[in-house]
Amino acid sequence: MKDKNISVAVIRRLPKYHRYxxxxxxxxxxxxSSKELSKMIGFTASQIRQxxxxxxxxxxxxxGYNVEDLYNEIGKILGxxxxxxxxxxxxxxxxxxLANYSSFDRLGFKLQAMFxxxxxxxxxxxxxxxxxxxxxxxxxxxxxxxxxxYICTSRDGAQDVADKIQRTSAKAIWNFAPVDLKLKSNIxxxxxxxxxxxxxxxxxxxESNDAL
Amino acid sequence: MKDKNISVAVIRRLPKYHRYxxxxxxxxxxxxSSKELSKMIGFTASQIRQxxxxxxxxxxxxxGYNVEDLYNEIGKILGxxxxxxxxxxxxxxxxxxLANYSSFDRLGFKLQAMFxxxxxxxxxxxxxxxxxxxxxxxxxxxxxxxxxxYICTSRDGAQDVADKIQRTSAKAIWNFAPVDLKLKSNIxxxxxxxxxxxxxxxxxxxESNDAL
DNA sequence: AACGCCTTGTTATATATTTGACATTCTTTC
DNA sequence: GAAAGAATGTCAAATATATAACAAGGCGTT
Numbered sequence: 001m002k003d004k005n006i007s008v009a010v011i012r013r014l015p016k017y018h019r020y021x022x023x024x025x026x027x028x029x030x031x032x033s034s035k036e037l038s039k040m041i042g043f044t045a046s047q048i049r050q051x052x053x054x055x056x057x058x059x060x061x062x063x064g065y066n067v068e069d070l071y072n073e074i075g076k077i078l079g080x081x082x083x084x085x086x087x088x089x090x091x092x093x094x095x096x097x098l099a100n101y102s103s104f105d106r107l108g109f110k111l112q113a114m115f116x117x118x119x120x121x122x123x124x125x126x127x128x129x130x131x132x133x134x135x136x137x138x139x140x141x142x143x144x145x146x147x148x149x150y151i152c153t154s155r156d157g158a159q160d161v162a163d164k165i166q167r168t169s170a171k172a173i174w175n176f177a178p179v180d181l182k183l184k185s186n187i188x189x190x191x192x193x194x195x196x197x198x199x200x201x202x203x204x205x206x207e208s209n210d211a212l
Numbered sequence: 213m214k215d216k217n218i219s220v221a222v223i224r225r226l227p228k229y230h231r232y233x234x235x236x237x238x239x240x241x242x243x244x245s246s247k248e249l250s251k252m253i254g255f256t257a258s259q260i261r262q263x264x265x266x267x268x269x270x271x272x273x274x275x276g277y278n279v280e281d282l283y284n285e286i287g288k289i290l291g292x293x294x295x296x297x298x299x300x301x302x303x304x305x306x307x308x309x310l311a312n313y314s315s316f317d318r319l320g321f322k323l324q325a326m327f328x329x330x331x332x333x334x335x336x337x338x339x340x341x342x343x344x345x346x347x348x349x350x351x352x353x354x355x356x357x358x359x360x361x362y363i364c365t366s367r368d369g370a371q372d373v374a375d376k377i378q379r380t381s382a383k384a385i386w387n388f389a390p391v392d393l394k395l396k397s398n399i400x401x402x403x404x405x406x407x408x409x410x411x412x413x414x415x416x417x418x419e420s421n422d423a424l
Numbered sequence: 425a426a427c428g429c430c431t432t433g434t435t436a437t438a439t440a441t442t443t444g445a446c447a448t449t450c451t452t453t454c
Numbered sequence: 455g456a457a458a459g460a461a462t463g464t465c466a467a468a469t470a471t472a473t474a475a476c477a478a479g480g481c482g483t484t
Contacts, residue, residue, distance in 0.1 A: 009441070011415055015408035019390070033461060042392075045461090046443055053463060061462040062450035078411045079418030093312060097305030103390065103407060109414075148413060171420065172413050178231070178315065180254075188416045190409055195315060196227035197402050199290045201360060201384050202321075203223055204400045206291030208383065221471070245431060257431095258473055265433060273432040274480040 021071040033064035083108040089161050090152030091116040091131045099126040141168040148172045233283040245276035295320040301373050302364030303328040303343045311338045324356050353380040360384045367391050
């Protein structure tokens, strides 16, 4: 399956399709047209059809799309065909919040352990997952076939974790620290830069006030 | 100041400029050229110059940009010239994590209260901020001039909160629940859809494996 | 104080993305 | 079973975004 030349913009819309299709599935809706989906999701029908056609003709003329099939296909495209072992570094509030999200687990992101440097939290069990000493991080990741590391440390600790990750077999980082990690190898990184997002809120607030 | 016709893509890069300029400031670097900034930040120098020029000529030919001035200018553009009163709805791990981030406060996002429906957390103080009963939400928001509401509830509780918000004078929502809120009026919404983001990680993971 | 270098602001070009249009094909109804 | 209607897949046009090129003008050094 070669999904070549698919733009990142398309990829970032896929989870939204996945989410809405799940909702339709849960409501026992069997079929959906791009036009109906467009009304729900807010993209144009044209865009929806074009997005989906990047990956194959999932629909049928005169009928639309079978909800269950399309949901499964998009799941496949997103890589939800097998579980992924993950660990969390940083067992503060945020790390604990992520550890408690059952939806990640349900989608196949299996939390194997958490890590921290703080003796006060080492040894704790969060949602049945133990917080281990950061000393054990590299060996644990390699031995347990961990593929994704969630970085929930402070800004200052994050690059250090990233450096450690590069010495393991882990392939991807989900970074919540407000810093852009410097990585040599071809490790996948997705950032959740909360501050960046909050600043766009204040931008739009300012704009809406200026407009008055 | 009319920032008309500025694309959202540009706006979403501004916080990143802001972040890097802060770093330069902290390191006592007085001037920076678009070329140098390009190396740090990963955008082309051309894009940096074009982005900045949407808002005015902050630089000087033959010299570059004054770091402090540019930092302040971007802060102004982002609306960081005055504080914003905010509240958090949902005092679980995530809500508590956000309540504890001092960087939000430092930028002017002033947490006035937290709200929850769970009697077990009502009355708690997180980082000196009290968790109040959700009953008091609407009156509190109106009386304390709250402009931004962070929604940290479960998926199912979020729309309910959004409905309440629409009956108050609040103007913006920062939504962490995995759902697209339905809003009638012109309320500003920024979503942090964690699952969507995580699914792009698994997509890229799958891709990199397929490429082998 | 003059010359060369540097870097911006800005225009032009190239690329990427979105929207629109329509022929084709399947569904459904009569 | 034929005809009308509906919705896809796809191509073309329009729009948006990013890159490149360069003229103009300040900086710094001699």
